[in-house]
Amino acid sequence: MYPETFRYTKEHEWVLVEGDTGTVGITDHAQKELGDIVYVDLPKLGVTLAKGATFGSVESVKAVSDIYAPISGEVLETNSLLAAAPEKLNEDPHGAAWLVKIKLSDPSEIEQLMTVAEYQTYIGA
Amino acid sequence: MVKKVRSHISQNEQLLFEMSSPGKKGYQLPDLDVPVVDPAAALGGQAVRKEIEGFPEVSEVEVIRHFTRLSTWNYAIDLGMYPLGSCTMKYNPRVNEQVARTEGLAWAHPYQPESLAQGMMEVIAALEGALAEITGMDAVTLQPAAGAHGEMTGILLIRAALEKQGNPRKKVLCPDSAHGTNPATAQMVGYDVVNIKSNDLGMVDVAELVKAVDGDTAALMVTNPNTVGVFEEHIVQVAEVLHSKGAMIYMDGANMNALVGVARPGDFGVDVMHLNLHKTFSTPHGGGGPGAGAVAMKAHLEPFAPTPRLKFENGLYGWDYNRPDTIGRVRAFYGNFGVLVRALAYIMAHGGPGLRNATMDAILNANYIRKGLEAFFDLPYQSPCMHEVVFSDDRQTKKGVKTGDIAKRLIDYGFHPYTVSFPLIVHGALMIEPTETESKAEIDLFIDAMQSIAREIDEDPQMVLKAPYTTRTSRVDETTAARKPIVRWKPSPAAS
Numbered sequence: 001m002y003p004e005t006f007r008y009t010k011e012h013e014w015v016l017v018e019g020d021t022g023t024v025g026i027t028d029h030a031q032k033e034l035g036d037i038v039y040v041d042l043p044k045l046g047v048t049l050a051k052g053a054t055f056g057s058v059e060s061v062k063a064v065s066d067i068y069a070p071i072s073g074e075v076l077e078t079n080s081l082l083a084a085a086p087e088k089l090n091e092d093p094h095g096a097a098w099l100v101k102i103k104l105s106d107p108s109e110i111e112q113l114m115t116v117a118e119y120q121t122y123i124g125a
Numbered sequence: 126m127v128k129k130v131r132s133h134i135s136q137n138e139q140l141l142f143e144m145s146s147p148g149k150k151g152y153q154l155p156d157l158d159v160p161v162v163d164p165a166a167a168l169g170g171q172a173v174r175k176e177i178e179g180f181p182e183v184s185e186v187e188v189i190r191h192f193t194r195l196s197t198w199n200y201a202i203d204l205g206m207y208p209l210g211s212c213t214m215k216y217n218p219r220v221n222e223q224v225a226r227t228e229g230l231a232w233a234h235p236y237q238p239e240s241l242a243q244g245m246m247e248v249i250a251a252l253e254g255a256l257a258e259i260t261g262m263d264a265v266t267l268q269p270a271a272g273a274h275g276e277m278t279g280i281l282l283i284r285a286a287l288e289k290q291g292n293p294r295k296k297v298l299c300p301d302s303a304h305g306t307n308p309a310t311a312q313m314v315g316y317d318v319v320n321i322k323s324n325d326l327g328m329v330d331v332a333e334l335v336k337a338v339d340g341d342t343a344a345l346m347v348t349n350p351n352t353v354g355v356f357e358e359h360i361v362q363v364a365e366v367l368h369s370k371g372a373m374i375y376m377d378g379a380n381m382n383a384l385v386g387v388a389r390p391g392d393f394g395v396d397v398m399h400l401n402l403h404k405t406f407s408t409p410h411g412g413g414g415p416g417a418g419a420v421a422m423k424a425h426l427e428p429f430a431p432t433p434r435l436k437f438e439n440g441l442y443g444w445d446y447n448r449p450d451t452i453g454r455v456r457a458f459y460g461n462f463g464v465l466v467r468a469l470a471y472i473m474a475h476g477g478p479g480l481r482n483a484t485m486d487a488i489l490n491a492n493y494i495r496k497g498l499e500a501f502f503d504l505p506y507q508s509p510c511m512h513e514v515v516f517s518d519d520r521q522t523k524k525g526v527k528t529g530d531i532a533k534r535l536i537d538y539g540f541h542p543y544t545v546s547f548p549l550i551v552h553g554a555l556m557i558e559p560t561e562t563e564s565k566a567e568i569d570l571f572i573d574a575m576q577s578i579a580r581e582i583d584e585d586p587q588m589v590l591k592a593p594y595t596t597r598t599s600r601v602d603e604t605t606a607a608r609k610p611i612v613r614w615k616p617s618p619a620a621s
Contacts, residue, residue, distance in 0.1 A: 038607035054318075061603045062546050064305075086608065 001028060001125070003094055007070070007110055008119035014094065015070045017110055022071050025098040026058065026089065029123045034060040037089045040082040042099060047075045049102060051109055056099065058089065071109045073102035137597060138194050141181040142614055151185035179616070198597060200541050202410075206567050210513045210544035210556025211304070211352060213382045213404035220474065221407065221467040230466055235458040239443050246442035249435055249459060252419075252469040256400060259472075259480070260378075261391025262421035267465055268431045268456040272379060275399025275418025276310040276346070278431065281452045282397055282422060283344050283373050284314055285429040289450065294343040294372070300329050302353055302548045307346040307377060316343055323550060327353040327506035329363055338370050348377040349390070350511040352548035352556075354491065356383070364394025373397065378421075381405045382560065383488060383512035386481030390421075397422040406468035417464040431455045486561035487512040490568055494557055497572035501579035505551050512560075518553035521579070524586040528553045531578055533600070534592035538574035 006014040012030035016023045031037065039059040049055045049069035056067045078100050081088055088097040114122060165173045183191075200207070207214035225231065233245050253265040269275040280297065287293045297311035300321045308318040319337055324330040329347065338345075345367050350356045357363065364374045376390045376398035382405045384390070390398050402417035403410045410416070422430065432451045433444035475483060488511055495504070495514040502516035518528040532542035532555075544556035559568055581589050593599055 036604035036607075038604065059607075061607055063549060 002116050002120060004116050006094070006116065007113035008116070008122075009068065009070045009113060010122065011068045012123075013068060013070045015110070015113065017071075017104065017107065020104050020107060021076065022073065022102045022104050022110075023098050024070060024100050024102060026067065026093055027119070027123075028093050029125070031090050031093045034058060034065060035062050036060055037086045040086050040089060040099070042078040042082070043075050045075055045078065048105075049073060049075065051106075067099065069102075070113055071102065071104060072106055073104045075100050076103050077101040138191065138198075140614055141183055141188070141191060142179075142616070144183050144187060144191070145179075145181040147182060149182045149184050149187075151183060151188055205539055205541070206559065206563050206571055207541040208543045208557045208559050208571065209541060210354075210515065210558040211379060211547065212410070212544070213379075213401070213512075213558060213560055214410060214541075215382070215404075215407050215560040216562035217407050217409050217467075218471065218474070221470045224470040225463050225466045227466075231463070233462070240441070243442055245462065246435060248466055248469055249462075250437065250442060252465050252472070253435065255469065255472045256419055256421055259385055259389070260381075260395075260398060260400065260421040261389025262395075262398070263391075263424040264427040264430060265419055265421045266430050266434075266455075267417065267419050267460040268454070269399065269418035269420055270456055270461055271416035272377075272399060272401045272404075272418045273306040273310060274455065275401075275420045276306055276375070276377065277313060278418075278420045278452070278455050279375050279397040279399055279422070280310050280314040280316070280344065280346075281455075282420070282426045282429045283375065284316075285450065285452050286373075286426055287343055289429075290371075295341040297343055298334070298337055298345040300347060300351065302327065302348070302351045302550050303346060304348060304352060304377060304379060307348075311344075311346065321345075323351075323353075326508045327351065327355045327550075328357050328359065328508070331359050331362055331366065334363060334366055338366055338372060340370060342367070342370060342372040344373045344375050344396075346375045346377060348380055349393075350380045350383045350513075352380075353506050353508075353515045353551060354380075354383075354510040354513040354556075354558075355506060355508040356511055360393045368394070379404065380512065383484060385484045386477060387484050391423065395423075397426050402464055402468040407471045408464045408467040415461040415464060417461050417468065419460075433459075483561045484512075487559075490559040490561060490563060491557070493565075493568060494559055494572060497569075498575050498579075501576055502555060513556060513558035515548065515551050516555040516557070517551050518555060521582050522553060524582050526582045526586050526589050528555050530590055530592065531555065531575075531582075534578050534581070534589045535574060536593040537595050538570075538577070540571060540574060 006016050008014050008027065012027045014025050014027050037058055037060045041057045043055045049072060051069055051072040053069055054066040055069050058065050058067060079098050082097060202214050202216055229244055233242060249267060253267060256265045257263065269278045284293050295317055296319050297316040298319050298321050299307045299311065300323055302323050311318050321337055322330055322333050347357060349360055367374050373396040374394060376395040378398045378400040381400055385405060398421055400419045400421065402408050402419055408417065428450040429452050431454055432448050433446045434448060436443050436445040491510055491512050491514050495510055498516065503519040505517045518531065521531060529545050532545045535542050546554055547556055548554060578589065
């Protein structure tokens, strides 16, 4: 369920690092807790994100929740699929419904994030 | 046996568009005494709207019945208990309505000369004075039109005061139990929001706070009692932590119904706060009337207060516009004046001891509900509760039933639902605030209903998941409504 290659945050984001690029999303646990997602608010291209700062929000029928940057860097790409089809975040949170791709400014930050085993313990999975 | 209060009206109703038939009308106009002109020729073709064709044509009695029937779908405090936590849905005494309809007050015009508005200004002065005394603050502005508007005014005052000192600072702290309007307010006034975690008792964690407060901190926005219904016991220490770094403390007064006549925010270190007159001071709430978010402040923020300020000189009230440090107007004229009259009537009718009694009864009622339901629902925070009590749906989710399902079943018992899924720090929250205006008999009916629902969930959770059964519509598709909203009626192809 939770990919080994991802790293995870306590706020239920994941990041996949490939080279100096990080792909960021929210976890399956997060989408389940949020319920049916109806809107996703993402940052503009070129914005610089600081690790731990909010960079967007996810709106479900229950609540609007902030999304926090798991890692610092510049936004290279946002997932245009989500504007028309926010429900993808419920269906494929670890795949097609990634949120942003970031050019990492400090790849060593990744070490501060949870491994898959640590995250599964954290959520009691 | 559970005593059900009443069921809801379920009569269906068409749209006026669907009732329309050509040629019907509900008005009569006298014959024209000027020549008839063609509007398109007189005004130009672009001024004539084509799409207004098909406007509903109905008779007077049809319109009256339509809207009267629609009004019966509503639930109101005048129909029964409205235990919506954090909203203080107390009864609105009718005598307040009578006072607000006093001819000289109801028909006053904001452009009336000051010399002819002395009575209105005296009402404003009396209310400002009463609210200052109740909150332990030095000055009050009555301009803001609602709670969030009051928050914004308060944070603008803090920002103006800090700017005057040379540095507006960068961030505002909000506990994770805060109302969503708090971080939204801070952001709108140009601050970064920093979240402060609560401790196991549901209070601000002072050690976390000390770590977060620095020279960039403008203020902490805190609700006391907070949204889990718990009094912030360390509030004096919390205020000291902020003041020691030159930061201020803003109090969200949404839960002031637990403090009036008992504790004064000004005495426990708050610099500025708002009051929801439509909550604590019994003025109509929501669709029943406009709100009022009075802001009370300490003397050091008063120079920045919105203009005009009320002054009293040579035996006459007047408006003072000459306030060089003011943040400016936040509302046209002087606030929602009719609401202010009702709030003053409420305060004067109760007097100090009466207001204190109301607070004690509000707290007693919440604790009575807590005691009546704690064997049935999980209580995430064991700290003593104030005017509201927050349960979680932990036990019921094991049967697949969530807080929203319990709320929908509660409708079948004739009550308005409690607040669902808030505060967010409680997973699956049921937030219940009875207020002081409910009798023991009504509260017992409510407790009976909630206990009965808990038993139903044990015996037949599927039945609860399909509730409500007594309403005109039952479960609606909230997800599709949010993802693909249809906000305008269009004729169906068959009808056109």
